[in-house]
Amino acid sequence: AAGVIQSPRHLIKEKRETATLKCYPIPRHDTVYWYQQGPGQDPQFLISFYEKMQSDKGSIPDRFSAQQFSDYHSELNMSSLELGDSALYFCASSLSEGNNQPQHFGDGTRLSIL
Amino acid sequence: AQTVTQSQPEMSVQEAETVTLSCTYDTSESDYYLFWYKQPPSRQMILVIRQEAYKQQNATENRFSVNFQKAAKSFSLKISDSQLGDAAMYFCAYRSDRGSTLGRLYFGRGTQLTVWP
Numbered sequence: 001a002a003g004v005i006q007s008p009r010h011l012i013k014e015k016r017e018t019a020t021l022k023c024y025p026i027p028r029h030d031t032v033y034w035y036q037q038g039p040g041q042d043p044q045f046l047i048s049f050y051e052k053m054q055s056d057k058g059s060i061p062d063r064f065s066a067q068q069f070s071d072y073h074s075e076l077n078m079s080s081l082e083l084g085d086s087a088l089y090f091c092a093s094s095l096s097e098g099n100n101q102p103q104h105f106g107d108g109t110r111l112s113i114l
Numbered sequence: 115a116q117t118v119t120q121s122q123p124e125m126s127v128q129e130a131e132t133v134t135l136s137c138t139y140d141t142s143e144s145d146y147y148l149f150w151y152k153q154p155p156s157r158q159m160i161l162v163i164r165q166e167a168y169k170q171q172n173a174t175e176n177r178f179s180v181n182f183q184k185a186a187k188s189f190s191l192k193i194s195d196s197q198l199g200d201a202a203m204y205f206c207a208y209r210s211d212r213g214s215t216l217g218r219l220y221f222g223r224g225t226q227l228t229v230w231p
Contacts, residue, residue: 031217033217033218033219035219041223042205042221042222042223042224043159043205043219043221044221045218045219045220048217048218050217055217056217056218058218088157090159092159092219094217100147100166100211102147102149102161102164103161103217103219104161105151105158105159105160105161107156107157107158108157108158108159110157
């Protein structure tokens with residue numbers, strides 16, 4: 001079965017650079033979630049989209065922005081990168097926000113800031 | 115905000131034995147969902163089992179089962195006949211069923227499970 005696809009798998013950037021992370025949800029899934037997992041930490045919710053509209057916002061820095069496109073894929077844009085942004089970034093998708101369907105996670109993008 | 119607590123940072127079990135991982139949560143809501151996710155060294159986040167709060171019957175998925183105590187706000191995971199492949203970090207997670215934070219998962223700090231041969 002198709003899963004959530006995230007790209008790239010690994011990304012190395014320097015401080016103050018920008019980065020774009022992409023997420024392709026499972027076909028027919030209309031809701032996308034982004035989580036950040038720092039080293040040795042639990043995942044923290046960043047932001048979510050339902051039907052291309054932002055549906056919830058968590059602890060996402062103002063330097064980050066995200067959107068969901070008409071094909072339901074999502075991109076997380078990160079600017080003025082800091083050392084503390086080094087983390088594993090997960091995207092998850094589900095069929096519908098109001099549904100009781102669970103979130104399925106991608107393999108994550110490991111972002112390293114030098 | 116809801117909080118999820120996993121009081122066991124590490125647990126170990128002998129292969130073929132049974133182990134129980136603990137999870138408690140704090141919420142004022144009556145409708146919600148609870149999940150256990152597994153994160154092996156590959157760092158994937160894999161759904162193990164889920165429980166709807168309105169269901170009194172405990173969820174079961176093959177060797178994995180939960181003990182859901184709603185009044186006590188407790189949600190433990192039991193792994194029977196443990197296998198080497200069960201070794202991973204296990205996260206307990208909470209999801210609201212309504213309101214502005216519908217959908218987002220709140221995770222505990224995780225329990226690292228080691229399985230000995």
